[in-house]
Amino acid sequence: MTQVAEAVERETQTRAVVKKFMYVNRKAPYGTIYALEGLEVALISAAFDQDVSLAFLDDGVYQLVKGQQTKGLEVKNFSPTYRALEGYDIEKLYVERESLAARGIREDQLLVPVQVVDAKEMAALMEQQDVIIGF
Amino acid sequence: MLHIVNKSPYEKSSLASCLSHALKGSAVLLIEDAVYAVTKGNAAEDTVRRALQDLPVYALGPDLEARGLAGAVIDGVKVVDYGGFVDLVAEHRTSQSWL
Numbered sequence: 759m760t761q762v763a764e765a766v767e768r769e770t771q772t773r774a775v776v777k778k779f780m781y782v783n784r785k786a787p788y789g790t791i792y793a794l795e796g797l798e799v800a801l802i803s804a805a806f807d808q809d810v811s812l813a814f815l816d817d818g819v820y821q822l823v824k825g826q827q828t829k830g831l832e833v834k835n836f837s838p839t840y841r842a843l844e845g846y847d848i849e850k851l852y853v854e855r856e857s858l859a860a861r862g863i864r865e866d867q868l869l870v871p872v873q874v875v876d877a878k879e880m881a882a883l884m885e886q887q888d889v890i891i892g893f
Numbered sequence: 894m895l896h897i898v899n900k901s902p903y904e905k906s907s908l909a910s911c912l913s914h915a916l917k918g919s920a921v922l923l924i925e926d927a928v929y930a931v932t933k934g935n936a937a938e939d940t941v942r943r944a945l946q947d948l949p950v951y952a953l954g955p956d957l958e959a960r961g962l963a964g965a966v967i968d969g970v971k972v973v974d975y976g977g978f979v980d981l982v983a984e985h986r987t988s989q990s991w992l
Binding site: 782784785792815816877880881882884885887888889890891892893 | 894906907910913914915916919987988989990991992
C-alpha cells in the first residue's frame with residue numbers, strides 16, 4: 759500500500775469512530791458564559807458526526823425556558839439555537855424532573871421538545887457515555 | 894466513572910448533585926475548594942459519610958495542605974497526590990467534572 763493509500767485508510771478509520779458525548783448543563787444562562795459555551799461545543803461536536811446528547815439539570819434547566827428577551831441586557835439571546843439543534847442531528851435533550859420541580863418550571867414552559875427524566879435515569883444515561891463534559 | 898468536584902459545598906450544589914448521580918462502582922474525587930467538604934466537623938460531613946458507605950471518596954492532598962486542613966480529614970476519605978489523581982483517571986473508563 760502506498761503512503762497516501764495508508765493515510766486515507768487511517769483517516770477513514772478515524773472518521774468511523776463515533777463516540778457518545780454528553781454535555782451536562784448545570785448553569786443558568788446570562789449570569790455566566792457556561793451555557794453559551796456549552797451550546798457552542800455541542801454544535802461543534804455534532805459537526806464531527808458524533809453521538810451527542812445534552813443534559814439539563816440544576817440551574818441548567820433555566821436555559822430552556824421559553825420567552826427569553828435579552829434586549830435590555832444588550833447580549834445575544836441564544837435560546838432560539840436550542841430549537842435549531844435538531845437540524846444538526848442533536849435530538850437527545852434530557853431534562854431532570856427534580857430540577858424542574860424545585861424551580862417551579864413545567865415542561866410546557868420549555869422552548870423545545872425534551873425528554874424529562876428523573877435523577878436515577880439521568881445517572882444511568884451518564885453511565886452509558888464515552889465522554890462527559892460539564893458546563 | 895470518576896466524578897470530580899472542585900467547588901465548596903457552601904458555594905455551589907455541585908457536590909450534592911454529583912452524589913445524587915454517582916452510581917455504585919464509581920468514585921468521587923474532591924479537589925480545589927471541594928476539599929472543604931471532607932474536613933471534620935463541617936456541615937457537609939454527614940453527606941460525605943453517607944457517600945462513603947457506597948463509594949470511595951478521595952481528596953487531593955496538595956489542596957488540603959494549601960488550605961491548612963491536611964490534619965482534619967474525615968476518616969475513610971483517601972488522600973491522593975497528583976500522581977494518584979492521574980491513576981484515578983486512568984482506572985476509570987470515564988470522568989465527569991461537576992463545575
